[in-house]
Amino acid sequence: MDIELIEIRDFLKQHHPFDLLPDEALEGLPKSIEVRYARRGTVLFEPGEENKFLWVVRTGAIETRDPENNLLARLSEGECFGVRAIMRGVAVNRCEAIEDSLLYLLPVDDFNRLRDNFQQFAFFFAPLGGERLRSARALDKSGSADDLGLITTKVRDLLRRQGPVVCKPTVSIQEAATVMSNEKVSCILVTEDDKIVGIATDKDLRNRVVAKGYDISRPLFEIMTKDPVCIDAESYLFDAMLLMSQKNIRHLPVLDGGQAAGVITNTNIVQKQSTSMVFLVGDVYKRQSIEGLKEVVKQVPNMVMNLVSGGATAHNVGHVVSTVTDAIARRLLQMAEEKLGAPPVPYAWIVVGSEARHEQTALSDQDNGIILDDSYDEAKHGDYFKELAKFVCDGLNECGYIYCPGDVMATNDKWRQPLSQWKKYFSKWIDTPEPEALMLSSVFFDMRALHGDESLYENLRKYVVEKSSGNRIFLSFMAGNALTHQPPLGFFKNFVLIRGGDHNHTFDLKHTGVVPIIDLARTYSLDAGLFEINTQDRLKAAVEKKVISQAGANDLLDALEFISITRLRHQARQIRRREKVDNFMPPDDMSHFERNHLKDAFNVVKTMQAALASAYT
Known part of the structure; x- marks a missing residue:
């Protein structure tokens, strides 16, 4: 093989999905490839034209635009294009070189042969976006954890x-x-x-x-x-x-x-099922002290690691971890009532945020509050509930659920109020959607009763849903707030990384990964007047209410699962290495498979954010 063909082979071998092919398949590939040079401004194909090649960028940059001239993608070294044109028979978009570019052209017959013979190669070129994510998730599932039966x-x-x-x-x-x-x-x-x-x-x-x-x-x-x-x-x-x-x-x-x-x-x-998870949760209610509860919580990271390595979905892991947290908080509330006596008036202990949504990971703080019956009298009853809140929040912190950095806790007088005051809070946030109100709305619209008189929570929840449902002005502000969290994806489908500081050369899988999807689902939920709290449940229910299409919801569900499981695997690796758990992913820690499909997931989110902006803002 001459030097030029060796250079083509080695280049392809370094880039996904050609790196999935066996050596013998790669050896013969360069002979089929046509090498083409395109100067800046060269149009490679227009909508309606036949395309007979899979195009691979060797050097330079290519821009893809739809017939209305909207920018769809910018492609750089190692990336492929022309797939949709091959699948449909003719091009539907316009591709143009925006830099002097060197391109490798793989004839369609050779491309189809590779897809037919190598499943992993075919999966990569399955329909893009949400559908390819579904293929990726199916290919990615391996094994089954013993705990999954439960x-x-x-x-x-x-x-x-x-x-x-x-x-x-x-x-x-x-x-x-x-x-x-x-x-x-x-x-x-x-x-x-x-x-x-x-x-x-x-x-x-x-x-x-x-x-x-x-x-x-x-x-x-x-x-x-x-x-x-x-x-x-x-x-x-x-x-x-x-x-x-x-x-x-x-x-x-x-x-x-x-x-x-x-x-x-x-x-x-x-x-x-007779695994550790069963006994872990059951053990919580047998513990008589905070020290005993701490011993239980210490086992949670290993439980997460085992679930992830065993093939559990992120949805299931979130449910399990949140349920353990619920059990710890309930036991602390029982211990507080045993110490302080029966509550003088009815109350509901509420949890908000990821615990309320059943979406906790191996890294979680505490977010909670108390809804008091309207018979509450600060002078008569205030000390009791202040002591109860302090006992529980301090206990959670000792167990590893650190104090909320934003002070969204029952120990804060503001979040320990009668039902009537909670209604006033929500009424103000909805009627006057200022920046702080939108931030608090994003927190407290994800709320669930954990202990006590649930009718207080149900009363408040019904009031909030009725007041926010179909409120176009408020929804417009919520949608705008949701768009402040953008996926870390640049014009060239490259990751936008944090520069400098403790998390240099990483991206945040929480705030720029899962949070944008959570925000989208919350907006749809408020519009439709839904009572669901979990993000997956909200998206499914929103389809039934016709505030989002089935295809859009499916794409978001797959994006949510792929981003979430990537985040959990990152945390599982940190647990295994006995490092501090965080949400900051270095791209170098991911495989080609993860990197490419994570880009698909982020692209789905950007597309759905654009649709949200069009519908609500």
Whole structure:
């Protein structure tokens, strides 16, 4: 092979996706390639013209514009173009050299042969943007974590019987015990008018009947557990496990459409999954001190690392990590109430931000507040809730959930207010959308009740949704605020990196990666009057309300997952190397696969931001 052909081969081998090809495929490729020089200003093809090549930029720069002369892309060394023209048969855009350029032209027959013979090469040239991201995610999934069963399996999947074992509350204890024995079950549901009114377990029979010599001819309702905690059949096993740990119960009735569907037990869950994640969350409610809770939280980074390396989605990891945080906060609230006594008036402890959205990663601070009943009297009740907030926020900080840098915490008097005052806050933010109001809106519109009287939160949530839904002036400001977070992608589809400081030559996968998508989903949610909080749930619900197209939502969902899992892998690598966890990604730490598809994800976000600007601003 002469020197020129060797130079072409070596160049291709250094650039994606040619680096995915085996050596034998690369060896013969240079002979098929045509080398062309284009001076600045040369038009390579126009809309409607036939294109017979895949073009690769060796040196120089190429600009692509649509028929309306809108700039679509600027391409530099190692990048390919002309793919859409090959797929469609004719060009749909205009390509022009904006610098003196040296180009490699691969004939369409050779291009198609490589796509047919090498799947990894074909994946790269699948339809661009969101569709290529979907291909990338499918190709990228590998393995399965043992913990995944809990966060992907529905409760209904564990219901093995054709129907629940039930009886009326008036049957005798002996009759109920006979049914349990014949059916070989450890509990029986007690129903009345198709509603669950109680449950009796083998433990109840031992402790409340046999041990006390209770008359077994007496009606069952006298010894049953009344109004038991239930779970919906569509919930995940992880939620069931958490609920059983919280309530310290071994049997959990399941509802389907409000009616009894069966019972799952702790044995069912352990048989399905007996991994560290189960015991980690269950262990939270057994701890009696903050020191004990700290020991549990120390295990979270390894849990994240194992989930990521095992193939969990970012959506599932966020759900798991946030649920652990929820459990820690709930246990601290229980401990605070044990120390201070029962609350003097009803209250709801709220969480905001990533925890509220179930999107936490291995690096999280705390964001919270308290909604108080309007019967609250500062003089009479203020000290109690001030002490409760201090105990919980200090405890979270000791456990590793650091104090919020913006002081969005229940210890701040401003965020510990009666329901009526919270309504005034939101009313002012919506009616007078100044910069600070928009910042606070972005925080507090992602809110979830964690503990206490949830009706206070529901009341506030309903008020906010009704006031903001369809409010075009407010939505215009929210959309403008959402556009302040831009993906780190330059004109040449190169990464725009931080220069200088502690994070030199990196980009921020949180504020310029996932936050732009979160902002988009929040704006759509407010417009449609949605109650969903999780970003993925918001985008899916927004499609049903027709405030975003199905294709646009799919592209954003895939971009969100790819950016988020790249961020989690970065954090997992830092955990493995025992480094401080952050969100700043050095491009050199990524593979060609990650770099190219991350650019696709960022490009999707930029496209959807442009659509948002057109629709709302």
